[in-house]
Amino acid sequence: MTGPEIKGWCPGALRPMQSGDGLVVRIRPFNGRLRRAQADGIATLAAAHGNGMIDLSSRGNLQIRGVTEKSYPPLIEGLRRMALLDPDEAVESRRNILLTPFWQTGGETETLGPALTAAVSAEDAPVTPGKFGYAVDTGREPVLQNASADIRLERDAGGGLILIADGSDKGKAVTVETAADEAIALAHWFMENRGDHTRMAGLLAEGAKLPADHFVPRQQQSHRPAPGYTPLGAMIGLAFGQLTVETLASLAKQGGLRMTPWRMLLVEGAREFPGVEGVITDPNDPLLRIVACTGAPRCAQGLVETRPLARQLAPHLKDGQFLHVSGCAKGCAHPRPASLTVTATTEGLDLIRDGRASDAPEQTGLTPQEIPETL
Incomplete structure (x- = not known):
């Protein structure tokens, strides 16, 4: 069986990556922040030149999805005008x-x-x-x-x-x-x-x-990120780090946005959680303890639709459990060990405890209906 392709690099804006739903164009906000006009501009560009879906990566970057070879040049020109590009690919x-x-x-x-x-x-x-x-x-x-x-x-x-x-x-x-x-x-x-x-x-x-x-x-970290109020604004969560252009445009109206690696955004100056569809404001929401990659069909190497499966499993998570649902053994969305990992294979779903997506499974060949019984 042929394993997943390891590219060894991350997409950029000047070096996009081909995926199952088109080109992935990654924007790396300078100093981890988007001004309100920049966030709103990205939403407009993603609606016009992508498929309307945007990812917040584990490195605090935004990824516009569904870009085509034809729509890529005007998208890049729009990003350039908003001062969101580096001088060159290197x-x-x-x-x-x-x-x-x-x-x-x-x-x-x-x-x-x-x-x-x-x-x-x-x-x-x-x-x-x-x-x-x-x-x-x-x-x-x-x-x-x-x-x-x-x-x-x-x-x-x-x-x-x-x-x-x-x-x-x-x-x-x-x-x-x-x-x-x-x-x-x-x-x-x-x-x-x-x-x-x-x-x-x-x-x-x-x-x-x-x-x-x-x-x-060095000090040891005790901070545990969660949605809530901070002196700088409101921290909001995004299920699987994904948001629509409508959600991004709505958040831009609330204030500048600071990126995080936690699939959360800090909305500057917000005194209450923005009433925006698609955001998580409850710090106890189990979706905050699940990482799921893009999965099939948007990822060419994904073997299962990961995010519907993750939503199905969310109510079954026990307190303290962290779940990683991976569409293949690469484990792109969470390369570190997780207390529970479900990895899609050509023979079904593997369950791994306290390991990575590529580690030896405890159970193999499971169906989506069998997974909840094992958690």
Whole structure:
């Protein structure tokens, strides 16, 4: 049996990816934020040049779906006019930068985000693998430790900035002025030592030793993201990280949007949850504890319609259980272990406990009707 195709890179706007429902065009908002006009403009462009569906990725990016070869050029021109594009494909591929959504106006994150963007966009920046990325997680306590990133900026217990290689429990002390350059230096170190590795944690797990100045203990994350009010606005959830153009346009009327890796958006300045169809406001909604990839037929490699199955299984989840429904063994939507994973195969559905979509299953060949009995 032929396995799923591993592309090894993420789509962009300048390098879209072909999927079962057309081209996927990924927009990487600068500094993790969309102004109201930009969010509304994206909704308009997605309605005119896509199929009306938009994904919020686990890296805090928006993906317009259903784009055709004919509609792609006017879509790109529209994004360019809204200043949402990088100068070229090479820069775009390196600018995988995730920012904490809880930054304050005038704070250090507002400086660090643009500084790191400029550093990875420079001509002499290291050409890192396609999924290699950075996190600016510089609130008082970290909130992005469970999100995908290879080089991280956090605060130590005393409030100082530290640079961390993902997979290490210690970091290097840096300042606001030196942080971006130090991050690039660490990326260069990775490229010089990586061998066949494409991610930092894999390299360190194999035994690579960081420079001796990485000795400052990092804090452990206690933050658990959920819909609710924050001093900056309202956090709302999106089932499976997907929204329609109508939902995006409605949210844009409420305020600027800050991206998150949690399939949630922070709506700036909102004093109450926006009464918008398709958003989750209940922090106890079991859909918040389910990740499901696009699945068939929108993904050419998907073997089942994942999201209807996920909705069917949601009422059967027990407290504390986290479910990943994957249309194939790649597990794109959640590459890490989950307490429960349902993976589609050509022989039926596999159930995996405390593992990834590609791990050995506990049960195989299940039907959708049999899965609830096993959870």
